[in-house]
Amino acid sequence: WPLMIDPQGQANRWIRNMEGSKLRIIDLKMAGFLREVENAVQYGFPVLLQDILEEIDPALEPVLSKSVLKIGNREVLRLGDKELDFSPDFRLYITTKLANPHYTPEISTKATVVNFAVKKDGLEAQLLGIVVQKEEPTLEKQKSELTIRVATGKRQLVDLENEILRLLSETK
Structure with missing residues (x-):
């Protein structure tokens, strides 16, 4: 999944324009953000996880690592104590406003860091x-x-x- 360094908000605007009205915009400070992610995984909605800091909630680990299991003809993602049908249409975009974030190796290996910071x-x-x-x-x-x-x-x-x-x- 892309993790975009976006201090000026350009990536956020681009994702919102590209994905349109189906985009689910989530902030980790939101109450019930995990439920929004569950719905998006099941029904194939794109998710913009915006304004993260240098750590991501551990509950999102299965989504970040794309831990999709094949059970019969179903693709399943275990998120917390739930087994969710995984829609191939699901997309995750992660953005941060931090100009120079330092991510753990675990996050760096599971996400593709793209720097949208504007240079001179x-x-x-x-x-x-x-x-x-x-x-x-x-x-x-x-x-x-x-x-x-x-x-x-x-x-x-x-x-x-x-x-x-x-x-x-x-x-x-």
Whole structure:
């Protein structure tokens, strides 16, 4: 599962936009947060576990480690004293506002740490984009279109290189 270092809240906004209305937003300080997680695991809802500190509630250990058991044709997750049917649609996102957190090795091995903290260069690029969007919207639109075209071109280049390599390997 991704654990996102998100001091500016960009990851939270991105996840909320991407997942939409089905997203369950959970804070470990909430009463009954574990019940929300249980429902999400069973019914395949995405969960945003937001604003964690450097430790995560041990009750979430089976979810973090993806301890899913196969019982017959069922996939089951034991959470506390309950056996829950595990939906393959379940997704977990974890975010922290801490700028430089220190996680235990247990957490670091069970989650993929992604740093969303904005550095000076990134902030400059974002602010420049906002200014250009306000002052010259057509220029910003052109830039976006060109960026997409460049990315598409790079993808096509990789595909063509792979095709050439495949053809060369088949030729003897």
